[in-house]
Amino acid sequence: MCFGRIYICVIAYRLIYLFEEIYMALPEFHAAGAIDSGSKDVPYCRKQKSLGLLCSNFLSLYNRDGIETIGLDDAASRLGVERRRIYDIVNVLESVGILARKAKNRYTWKGYGAIPKTLEDLKKEGLKENGCAVETSCSEKTSDDEDDEMCSDLNNSSQTEKSDSNSVPKCSLSNRSGENRKEKSLGLLTRNFVKLFLCTDMDMISLDDAAKLLLGDGKRNSVTTRTKVRRLYDIANVLSSMNFIEKTHHPLTRKPAFRWLGLNGKPDKENVDSLVLSESKKRVFGTDLTNATIKRFKVDGDASHFLKPHIPIQIKQENLDNDVGRTKTGGKNYQFGPFAPANVHKVGTSQDEKEKQVIDWESLASTYRPQYHNQALKDMFSHYVEAWKSWYSEVAGKNHIQLLS
DNA sequence: CCTTCCCGCCAGACA
């Protein structure tokens, strides 16, 4: 009988979890701000809204089998952010080859396998452009091509294909508005930023220096540099969330700088072909797949039930087919960026441990109290716990066991 | 106080 009760509790427990899964999966809850019902108590936390975390969530959401195209609206609603933020993410991801623009509102998922080739292409371009920049002021053939591209009618290229407008800013000559806008785009800035690492000896660079380098000589004033640095922060956050780069400090000046990790710090052919949600693509209890809508001006002192919407990510040990970008460290696994989930399993978790986790699932109800994002669910779970305690002390008459607390 | 970077306004591009 006792076991029967326990079984019922486990079932109820699972139902609550299932309910939460469904609840969180409904886009309209995010879009309509219904999730905010609980967020009024939640203090604003900048890190929970960061582009890096959003990028991690984005990749976790779409990096799986069967994903071919991605709708921006879908991404925005599922991640619980405005579309504007999705544009920032996809522009950077597109620059490193993970995504490709397919149509309005629609991107093709290329995956991590496309990264090495993209980086190699960027490197080639960068080296070519360096020659251009050193010897002439954009009068070489390649520069002409790029300049033509930059100057070409935007009808042809800007909305459907922007892959070739990669020249570094110093190579551009005209100031026409469309070109100017393109020249300042986040995607182009990302590519040029990556080229700085790929095509120079610099192992480490501050964003301030990067901004100055990426700005044309005639444009380096404090205002434009500041603007550029802002964008570079955005880019750096996304790139470091994928472990392309890592934040560090310059050994001499102690100023913040970023170090290139490249494919050493991210999944490549030696390591993985995808990042997947842990627990067999399931979220762990109480985690949130969204950057839920908590405005920064909403501040509340009580953070006791605030949950980190980290996405646990682990590695699928399959190889890629690409030849470039092999890591120097061989079978090193993916490492998390600065937004790594606290509860994530370390890479290299043994098969035994994984199996044990599955088995532990069975005893979860008696050993683990989930942290529900949603207050109503949390209350409901508390209710079950209290009911269980009450029943147990009453029927079993045992008070020497402390349950679930 | 300085660094970091989220947020959303608004203008350009496009259908």
Added chain:
DNA sequence: TGTCTGGCGGGAAGG
């Protein structure tokens, strides 16, 4: 004219 796209800088959080 409406929608999509994304540059931009204010200003608040974080250190």
